[in-house]
Amino acid sequence: MPVYKLKPACKDYLWGGDRLKKEYHKEFAGERLAETWELSCHPDGPSVIAEGPEAGLTLPQYIEKHGKGVLGSNCQIFQDFPILIKFIDARDDLSIQVHPNNIDALEKEHQYGKTEMWYVLEAEEGAYLYYGFKRPLTQEEYRRRIRDNTLEEVLNAVPVQKGDMFYIPAGTVHAICKGMVIAEIQQNSNVTYRVYDHGRVGAVQIVTVTGQQGRNFGPVRAIMSGQVRTRFPASYRTFAYNEIISLQKRNSLQEVQTWTTNECSPCILPTG
Numbered sequence: 001m002p003v004y005k006l007k008p009a010c011k012d013y014l015w016g017g018d019r020l021k022k023e024y025h026k027e028f029a030g031e032r033l034a035e036t037w038e039l040s041c042h043p044d045g046p047s048v049i050a051e052g053p054e055a056g057l058t059l060p061q062y063i064e065k066h067g068k069g070v071l072g073s074n075c076q077i078f079q080d081f082p083i084l085i086k087f088i089d090a091r092d093d094l095s096i097q098v099h100p101n102n103i104d105a106l107e108k109e110h111q112y113g114k115t116e117m118w119y120v121l122e123a124e125e126g127a128y129l130y131y132g133f134k135r136p137l138t139q140e141e142y143r144r145r146i147r148d149n150t151l152e153e154v155l156n157a158v159p160v161q162k163g164d165m166f167y168i169p170a171g172t173v174h175a176i177c178k179g180m181v182i183a184e185i186q187q188n189s190n191v192t193y194r195v196y197d198h199g200r201v202g203a204v205q206i207v208t209v210t211g212q213q214g215r216n217f218g219p220v221r222a223i224m225s226g227q228v229r230t231r232f233p234a235s236y237r238t239f240a241y242n243e244i245i246s247l248q249k250r251n252s253l254q255e256v257q258t259w260t261t262n263e264c265s266p267c268i269l270p271t272g
């Protein structure tokens with residue numbers, strides 16, 4: 001079986017730096033390079049075969065052409081290609097976020113949920129990341145802290161060193177913070193619910209939680225719903241993790257669509 005080198009898809013998100021270009025020799029025309037999707041079949045950024053007779057084909061096109069057999073026997077049980085591997089250069093803090101599990105994501109987003117794992121390639125002195133909450137919160141406190149921008153005070157800040165590894169199951173509130181380069185191995189998914197984005201996103205931020213359970217140690221499983229800005233600037237959602245309470249989003253005609261699975265009504269508080 002031939003071995004092919006892949007060319008990554010490149011993302012220039014606001015918080016990115018230039019280390020992937022300077023130190024990892026990634027080719028990208030722009031100055032800021034936040035992420036390279038090194039192994040990806042995701043439609044938001046598939047890898048491309050870099051050389052040889054198949055050069056120029058995206059990885060999904062290659063698989064389509066040659067059949068799923070090229071992925072090996074362990075991959076056959078998955079309907080879609082199961083993983084996505086990225087390099088991430090966080091010059092600035094990323095948003096505080098949470099990802100849905102497979103059940104919720106497949107139902108609402110028609111793609112896999114997102115459990116992820118980070119391997120820390122580089123970490124500056126004093127670098128840390130957020131991993132769950134420091135302690136259990138009431139939903140009122142959670143809601144208030146999102147409204148008054150103090151959620152970070154109750155997040156579990158974990159000091160990071162080069163070589164550290166973190167496992168982040170879907171449902172764990174987390175954030176990669178500035179001053180690190182990470183290799184991320186995650187499910188093949190691009191579903192992110194942003195809980196707080198350091199005031200960067202303008203129009204809308206979160207607001208409501210329906211409940212939350214957790215432990216003092218390790219990842220906290222949050223059950224919450226919040227109005228969160230997503231990757232589409234004009235859309236927002238109310239999301240409840242673990243137990244979907246309701247979910248709203250704008251369709252391409254800017255109409256708001258709502259799905260609700262119990263009587264708890266969504267709370268939408270645009271902040272401007």
Ligand SMILES: [Zn+2]
Nearest residue numbers: 097099116174
């Ligand atoms: Zn994440």
